[in-house]
Amino acid sequence: MDRQLSLSVGQAFVAPERRHHRSSMSLRVPEAGLLEAKGALAVISDSSSRNAIAKQAGDLSVRGLVADYFSTPDHWGVKYSAIRVLRSLNAWCYAQSQHVKDGSYVSALSAMVYQGREAHLFHMGDTLVFLLRGAEFEQLSRDHITDLGGYRYASRALGMDPSIEIDYLQVPLKQGDIFLFTTQAVRGTLMPSDYVRLIRADVSDLDAACERLAQAASERAQERGYGGDQFCFQLVRVDALPEATEDRPGKVYGDLPVPPELSPGDRLDGLEVEAVLSRTAQSRVYRVRDLASQRQMVLKAPSPELSSRNAYLEHFLLQQWVVERVKSPFVARVVEPSRPRRHLYYLMALVNGETLTEWARRHPQASLSQRLDIARQLGKAVQALHHRDLLHQRIHPDNILIDSHGQVVLADFSACRLREGDGHRHSRELARQVGLTEHSAPEYALDTDVGRRSDQYALASTIYWLLTGGLPYALAPHQLRTHTDLEKLSYRSARTANPEVDAALDDALRRALDPQRALRYRRLSEFLVTLREPRRDGDDGDDGGPLGEPARFWQGVAGILLLLLVLSWLLR
Structure with missing residues (x-):
């Protein structure tokens, strides 16, 4: 039987009260299959003593990294997976x-992934990671510290800025290596020789070694007048390594080839193609049937001619992970394959319905109420993406599905991307590479900053089209060439094309569709509130509405009570 990676761990924590701790640490060694694909993960986090929610910050960062890292697709490499997860976690922490x-x-x-015969270190801030190999004791992490007003605090830490720079180091492993994870609080207490002596005193019991380190650090801190009440130590020892092999998993794109061009009747990994749903320059979309379960699904794969365009393949791998993170009935759902994949693709649940374009064509007499219901569902789909710090960037009637029950499902994540810093330059470039539409916000064409309000524009433009059958501007925003062209965009009132649209809804659409991104709604929820059904002229809100009967009942009760009060006063 082939040898597998084997690790041992020891931990010790010193704090006056457990609930007041500001550090957190963990080691997860998964089952054999996942261990080979993703490795084992050791992590330590530490928040500032001046942070009122330091405990929550430390615990959340560790739990979030461990959960999300092992949820990434198996064919993602270690570095790609960890950096994607850390950037997403950083954006979420910053937003919160x-x-x-x-x-x-x-x-x-600081997080270290042990996979095969290598370790991968990912580091942000001032936590400490050391390697003890034989008698050599080496610090692997860098201290990112800023001194401000005599107070030293971590810089380049998780959640500090919208974008994060992550230190990365790859370390070849040797059997017997011991890695120490600790926090900046230990600085000024123990010397390198102390670490080596205390750990080597009895390497068979790593928990006892951590306790010795914690006790020695506390005593040294008290002797020198330090605040030595917050120490944590984690030791990870490499007990066994797998046999050296040329075929290691974990390349950036895995070893999965791009599927060839497929036609109805072709088979791939136990899936039979029933229909070709879409062929674009970037991707292929097929309706397929699992030959074992007879379940119908949607298969999306990169275009065969893109097999050498790694930049797009990198984003294609991200698409599945993006959709998996969003749990919403209004967003397309990823389906796990029933057998190992031998090609690069992902599967989604099949929506038995039609695109919004097709629905509008078949229902030209649909009421305003029906159209607003679709608009509200679509808004919830976009909100679900934004809650996970994702930009869709391609909201368009052809990317919106409606099933037989009237349920709206947002699909096509070819331009979907995590929010990032620098004005979302990479997001804008991806959207332009995939292709702009008549519903794309003007900033995509003008190379200016994009963000959530860009999705708000595309959503409002799609809703405007749904209500009126036209576009809000005579000149399509994606055709703009200079910023002076923005002055040519004159909003065409939705009420002109559809008199059922009331003034309040028209004004809301006008604002969400403002050519200047900064002048749109600050939050998407503010716009979605306006998508209620308009009141009829002269309607006081009581007649015929759901609250009309109760309102008349209580008005009658109030009248009777008033009459009884008057009678009792007259009969005195």
């Missing part, structure tokens, strides 16, 4: 910190 008054979700973090 904006809503916290007395604290933040900022924490230093």
